[in-house]
Amino acid sequence: MTEFSADPPVPPGSTRVRPEAIRAVPLRHPWRWVSAVLVLIVLGAVVDTFATSSLHWSVVGQYIFDARILQAAVVTLYLTAIAMVVGVGLGILLAVMRLSPNRVMAWVSWLYIWFFRGTPVLVQIFFWWNINTILPYLSIGIPFTHVMVQASTNTLITPLLAAILGLGLNEAAYMAEIVRAGIISVDQGQTEAAHALGMRRSLVMRRIVLPQAMRVIVPPTGNETISMLKTTSLASIATVHELFFVQQDISNFNYRIIELVIVASVWYLAMSSVLTVFQYYIERHFARGSVRGLPPTPIQRLRRMLFQFHAAPPFGSAAEPGVEPWLPPTMPHSGM
Amino acid sequence: MATPMVRAEAVHKNFGRNEVLRGIDIEVAPREVMCIIGPSGSGKSTFLRCINHLEKIDAGRLWVDGELVGYREHGGRLHELPDREVCHKRSEIGMVFQGFNLFPHMTALENVIEAPIKVKKEAAAVATERGRALLDRVGLGDRLDAHPRQLSGGQQQRVAIARALAMQPKLMLFDEPTSALDPELVGDVLNVMRDLAHEGMTMIVVTHEMGFAREVGDSLVFMDSGVIVEAGNPRDVIGNPQEQRTKDFLSKVL
Numbered sequence: 396m397t398e399f400s401a402d403p404p405v406p407p408g409s410t411r412v413r414p415e416a417i418r419a420v421p422l423r424h425p426w427r428w429v430s431a432v433l434v435l436i437v438l439g440a441v442v443d444t445f446a447t448s449s450l451h452w453s454v455v456g457q458y459i460f461d462a463r464i465l466q467a468a469v470v471t472l473y474l475t476a477i478a479m480v481v482g483v484g485l486g487i488l489l490a491v492m493r494l495s496p497n498r499v500m501a502w503v504s505w506l507y508i509w510f511f512r513g514t515p516v517l518v519q520i521f522f523w524w525n526i527n528t529i530l531p532y533l534s535i536g537i538p539f540t541h542v543m544v545q546a547s548t549n550t551l552i553t554p555l556l557a558a559i560l561g562l563g564l565n566e567a568a569y570m571a572e573i574v575r576a577g578i579i580s581v582d583q584g585q586t587e588a589a590h591a592l593g594m595r596r597s598l599v600m601r602r603i604v605l606p607q608a609m610r611v612i613v614p615p616t617g618n619e620t621i622s623m624l625k626t627t628s629l630a631s632i633a634t635v636h637e638l639f640f641v642q643q644d645i646s647n648f649n650y651r652i653i654e655l656v657i658v659a660s661v662w663y664l665a666m667s668s669v670l671t672v673f674q675y676y677i678e679r680h681f682a683r684g685s686v687r688g689l690p691p692t693p694i695q696r697l698r699r700m701l702f703q704f705h706a707a708p709p710f711g712s713a714a715e716p717g718v719e720p721w722l723p724p725t726m727p728h729s730g731m
Numbered sequence: 732m733a734t735p736m737v738r739a740e741a742v743h744k745n746f747g748r749n750e751v752l753r754g755i756d757i758e759v760a761p762r763e764v765m766c767i768i769g770p771s772g773s774g775k776s777t778f779l780r781c782i783n784h785l786e787k788i789d790a791g792r793l794w795v796d797g798e799l800v801g802y803r804e805h806g807g808r809l810h811e812l813p814d815r816e817v818c819h820k821r822s823e824i825g826m827v828f829q830g831f832n833l834f835p836h837m838t839a840l841e842n843v844i845e846a847p848i849k850v851k852k853e854a855a856a857v858a859t860e861r862g863r864a865l866l867d868r869v870g871l872g873d874r875l876d877a878h879p880r881q882l883s884g885g886q887q888q889r890v891a892i893a894r895a896l897a898m899q900p901k902l903m904l905f906d907e908p909t910s911a912l913d914p915e916l917v918g919d920v921l922n923v924m925r926d927l928a929h930e931g932m933t934m935i936v937v938t939h940e941m942g943f944a945r946e947v948g949d950s951l952v953f954m955d956s957g958v959i960v961e962a963g964n965p966r967d968v969i970g971n972p973q974e975q976r977t978k979d980f981l982s983k984v985l
Contacts (some may be wrong), residue, residue, distance in 0.1 A: 593823075602849060
């Protein structure tokens with residue numbers, strides 16, 4: 396389509412001959428070189444400072460796969476997962492409440508977000524961890540009767556549960572705003588078309604609005620998850636045996652404080668890198684329908700490169716007419 | 732005489748202090764094709780949206796197939812219908828929008844079968860069978876798995892028509908179905924609508940396509956600032972308008 400075709404007549408005075416390709420002297424960019432060298436010097440100085448410090452890398456190596464550290468990394472991961480599940484689930488509920496025509500629902504949602512977003516997570520975890528001091532017993536019962544179930548708060552609120560409550564309830568406030576932004580971003584015409592087909596409010600939300608809102612919701616949710624991975628370190632205040640607590644526990648005995656902080660950081664960095672890859676694939680999944688062709692996955696890119704290497708005709712030889720030597724740009728959807 | 736498919740009596744609608752509809756009276760018989768023309772802001776789209784209760788009317792009465800739209804009359808008072816019943820009535824009325832409003836996260840076929848399966852609780856196989864047939868009928872039998880964004884505007888609008896027809900409606904509302912299309916794509920959509928009219932579908936079409944109105948329409952309504960200025964046989968209204976306002980409008984669009 397972009398090729399010239401012989402069909403339209405050439406207007407008088409114009410020409411169809413392709414002029415010689417432009418070969419200009421490239422513009423020099425000396426300041427790019429200067430700034431690059433300066434930045435590398437600063438970086439070198441920083442690396443040198445740490446390399447010549449009394450940091451013992453062998454200690455880092457010794458503890459990086461320590462059984463206690465590995466177990467703590469697992470605790471960090473599942474604390475992140477559970478807190479995010481609580482946060483996303485409750486966040487969707489709060490967002491829908493906030494957009495509800497029911498004023499009371501909208502107001503309660505606003506109040507929740509105002510409170511949990513306005514106080515520090517550390518304080519919230521601390522609160523749940525110490526709730527037994529004001530509520531020694533928790534009970535659920537049928538009002539105005541004596542039928543009820545009672546339990547000691549101390550046994551009910553474990554360190555892990557205190558952390559989950561603190562992190563999850565706080566996250567829900569942020570997720571509610573993210574989900575709300577996603578819902579609002581979906582064109583009003585979508586809701587209208589769905590209503591015109593006789594779909595009810597809940598069905599429209601579930602089948603039409605939320606799937607489209609996901610495209611807006613997913614990227615910030617990925618950020619929230621990565622942020623949560625690191626925020627779980629605050630659970631150490633409730634004595635949850637996650638990475639930060641455990642590395643501190645170890646360094647309390649051997650005094651290798653910085654070495655163990657590095658051990659923990661390496662694990663945080665590794666886990667957040669893995670989450671970044673997940674995020675890429677999930678975003679790609681929810682891009683369906685919003686872009687004409689999905690961006691290829693790294694594996695597809697590799698496969699295409701290898702395949703084309705064989706399928707492409709050698710330079711200089713004419714391709715068989717009518718045969719498409721390249722893969723079409725629209726790749727089959729991956730299994731995600 | 733048979734019950735009119737749509738009957739409006741002194742329908743009023745205002746958005747805040749802005750009166751959009753100021754007393755609309757019409758009757759659309761079953762199998763009739765009524766075209767509504769008029770300048771933008773004349774209230775024609777709003778009226779269409781009142782018919783399936785996407786908008787609530789503020790005064791007057793509106794019936795579809797002999798039943799009040801959005802209300803039930805009981806003991807001399809109007810009672811709002813519950814959501815469930817409003818939705819059920821909407822499911823019997825097809826609507827096609829100016830901006831298509833296809834669901835972008837679903838394929839053409841999924842767009843068409845969504846409501847039959849989720850609203851009418853049809854078996855997936857049955858809905859899919861009819862969905863395929865409908866898409867074939869609007870000339871898109873080979874694009875079942877395309878997402879809306881991979882289709883041209885004309886193709887999208889034809890999918891939207893198939894989506895509305897999949898609910899087997901007794902009445903079809905078209906809200907400027909060709910206004911957002913490139914001129915060369917308008918014809919395909921109008922052909923689908925013309926076939927539908929010939930098959931006896933009751934249709935109300937808000938349009939700027941005078942050719943279509945004259946050829947396919949059984950009746951024509953010219954609206955301006957919330958009132959019906961002139962109504963009648965399309966050939967008469969277009970060929971020999973009686974009101975000055977109609978003459979002015981037609982001289983600009985013809």
